[in-house]
Amino acid sequence: MDSMERATIRDVAKKAGVSITTVSKALNDYTDVNPETRKRIQEIARQMNYVPNVAGRSMGGRVDKVIGLLINDLRPMDPSGSVYGILSGVCHACQDNNIEFILMTTDGKQQTQRPLKMLCLRKQLTGLIFAGFRLNDPYLHQLDEIDIPCACIDIRTEKADVLDVTMDNERAAHEAVSFLVKNGRRNIALVNGGLDADVSILRGSGYRWALEEAGLPVRAERMVSANFDTQMAYEKTKQLLAQDHQVDALFCASDLMALGACQAIEEKGLTVGKEIAVIGFDDIPVARYLYGGLTTVRQDFYLMGYMAGKAIYQRIEGKEDVQVDNMMYELVIRGSARGKL
Amino acid sequence: MDSMERATIRDVAKKAGVSITTVSKALNDYTDVNPETRKRIQEIARQMNYVPNVAGRSMGGRVDKVIGLLINDLRPMDPSGSVYGILSGVCHACQDNNIEFILMTTDGKQQTQRPLKMLCLRKQLTGLIFAGFRLNDPYLHQLDEIDIPCACIDIRTEKADVLDVTMDNERAAHEAVSFLVKNGRRNIALVNGGLDADVSILRGSGYRWALEEAGLPVRAERMVSANFDTQMAYEKTKQLLAQDHQVDALFCASDLMALGACQAIEEKGLTVGKEIAVIGFDDIPVARYLYGGLTTVRQDFYLMGYMAGKAIYQRIEGKEDVQVDNMMYELVIRGSARGKL
């Protein structure tokens, strides 16, 4: 019974004493089938453990709709949980809307070798969501070659047909830095991510905006880049603090970098939140347990994924005009940056 | 050009002036094709952006091999990163071995509604990896109904044909608790996960083993269960410490629970690592930044996923006898449990 060959629609038809057409109709909720026949067929199909062959059904002309999530550069670890959040969000959106979901990955090399269009054709995609892409990634420039609804998470393509699922990183950074200013901090340094990431550019720009607004100088030496890496942030911050004894606050473009920065601060015998205030970005789940509570800009990756999935689904269903609002963010104030100077 | 209908093998054949048979052969590396013909056809196919239709090819009899990762109960967040690690590990193993990978999810309800076998048939799986399952999950008892290679991560099925990808949780817990004993701790409590998780049972048993070995009493009041949840661990620990003033150490079955426990400890005015030593489990990426460094049992989820994927691949390729060694673990000693009492 176990290793029995897979039952086909023909097997079901034979057992039920009807044509395969009738079986097809019965199982696909067509109306022109006698309710009793349908019931009988369904019962038999269940008994036989019949599952329609997707390939056959696809050949027959019934193409299942599929939303693909394409992740660039999938790493072994995802310490901030951003990729996971997006993934589970898209996945749940697809479940809720009863549309198939598939996960795909790519990397820089593959992007130069296989055109994006081929990827879409091979997987028979109906909709596509991009995550983890950088500004200079090849696929980002092939978006007009594919004629299915697309969404990009955390990057501004600003193409008419593409759904940009982003939050206002510039404004968020501005709010964070302004908060530091309001608390009396005057020498605020920036620990940014790599400038190939769109969010880094925006957060850097929000940082400068806040300083300028407050009439504070924007000094190049106070802006370092640590590629979203904890260890590198530690080293860069260490250098920074060695060279510049005035620094009384740090705005970091991610919580993970804030971690490295805090380590450098404490190693120097200073206390995070006192001599030097620190604000991170993301609000990773453990942020509240770090350095007396890490002040940070919370964003919701799960929701980003979910909204992207939902919007793509709607576009697939013909609602050409759906857009995704800017994602929310929230400055979460904790011990690392509560204190006034 | 963009929205042109997808090219079929027939289109390529026509353009090349050969039969579709020849195109098929040329593109599938058959030897009975004139090298020049092959080259010409390949070139034309590329130009036309031709991608074989998977459904058609599957109907034709060429079934692509696919390894599925089935995740039970996919949550919006994965704070420990375990699910992500497994996922990326399996994914990379598949890439390295050039076999297709698909992600699937399920939950308790679906498990009671759709037989596992149907899932496999529908996705045409060649191999299957389970993650996130609990001892009483229905699918775990349907493993013999499917006739493809299977692996289970972090749960002992102990079925002959199933690859159990686990580490020796009992021994690891024993080692952790023994370390506490060696450092003079005599009143060690346990903050465990839910007992529907296999790993909880094993870690609990390792805890008792170590106590017994040291001639220390095993007291039921000192064993609480917090379902791998930080908040619940906080509450349970708070209760525990209120009732039992002797406790001088805590062994927690996850870092996340250790976090909650530490919070309860510090709230009581005690210092983690001094009055009360704490050991967690997992070694999440931020563990070294928590409470002066969280002592913990490191495990490598990425590697688990990778090994599971690789082993399943090998079984698919006919190596019936491949097994997966016990996964490694390592007691990582940091501030939260370094000090002798």
Place this chain on the structure above:
DNA sequence: TTGAAAGCGCTAACAC
């Protein structure tokens, strides 16, 4: 070295 033809499992016109 090439091609004609059969068939994989299914759906959808259309006829009954």
Place this chain on the structure above:
DNA sequence: GTGTTAGCGCTTTCAA
């Protein structure tokens, strides 16, 4: 309400 039939795109005998 049910069945007949013609494909969908591809692979694979087998004959040329």
